Amino acid sequence: MITWLTAFLDSPADVWDVSRRFWTGVTGYGLSAARGEHGDFQTLIPPGGDGFLRVQRLHDGGPRVHLDLHVADVRAAAEAAVALGAREVAASGHVVMSSPGGLPFCFVREGERRRPAPARWTTPDGRDHASLVDQVALDVPAAAWDAEVAFWVALTGWEMTSSAPGSEFAPLRRPADQPLRLLPHRLGEPTGPVRAHLDLASTDRAAETDRHVALGAGVEQVRDAWTVLVAPDARRYCITDRDPVSGVRPQA
Incomplete structure (x- = not known):
């Protein structure tokens, strides 16, 4: 059973400082002390609840997002994932995996349990x-x-919620104590590796977008229910109209 889900923001060295500064500004979280042999890992620390976002400095490759799945038995979880179609890449105290479509993720030991509350902001007006x-x-x-x-679906045990026939989205129902939802999104491109991006829920998308732009993001596209932005570290992400507590759109 997955007891906690963490998202890692992996950034090349040339945007490492920019990335950390931007995402602490977006979340309002602090940064832990650096960890690892070369100080390449840090946790974004919310004012209440447990950390679920971390940053990693890469020494090759571009910006990406990978997942850490916290479990009681790392080795058993890895073997179960392989049986479901994943590939084991490396192992030490944790196990590095690749999904059937090539998305990197890791199994790590459990610990965190408390989902943080949304951050609150006040606009200039x-x-x-x-x-x-x-x-x-x-x-x-x-x-x-x-x-x-x-x-x-099989790995998490999370139920896939209903969506319109032919929808490009297949949302998985987040357990109440988990900090992050998972949203499979079917792309128009026919082939290529699976990758991931972050989404924010906000009670005022326009105000939240303005806040991010002031932090250095650029608006790429505005849709009916979400806005696509590009962070200063060249990472695409979205701000949505979903409720930050429930994770669903108010009218749904």
Whole structure:
């Protein structure tokens, strides 16, 4: 059983400082002391609850998001994932895996349990709103869609919620104590590796977007229920109209 889900923001060295500064500004969280032989790992620490976002400095490759799945028995979880179609990449105190479609993830020991509350913000004109990074969208090319969705449903044990026929989304129902939802998203491209991006839920998308732009993000696209932005570290992510506590749109 997955007891906690962590998202890692992996950044190349040339945008490492920019990335950490931006994401602490977005979340309002602090940073832990650096960990690892070269100080490449840190946790974003919320003012209440347990950490579920971490940053890693990469020494090759571009910015990406990978998942850490916290479990009681790392080795048993890895073997079960392999049986479901994953590939084991490396092992030490944790196990590095790759999903059937190529998304990197790790099994790590359990510990965290308390989901943080949304952060609250006040606009310059005095309006209050709340936001929270609460979702990892799994961006899946069409050829990998069926296998990848089936894998994550089986691995997590999370129920896939209903969506409109032919929808590009297959949301998994987040257990109440988990900090992050998983949202498989079918891409228009036919092939390629599965990757991931972060989504924020916000009670005022326009105000939240303005806040991010002031922190250095750029708006790429505005849709009916979400806005696509590009962070200063070149990472794409979205701000959505979903409720930061429940994770669903108010009218749903």
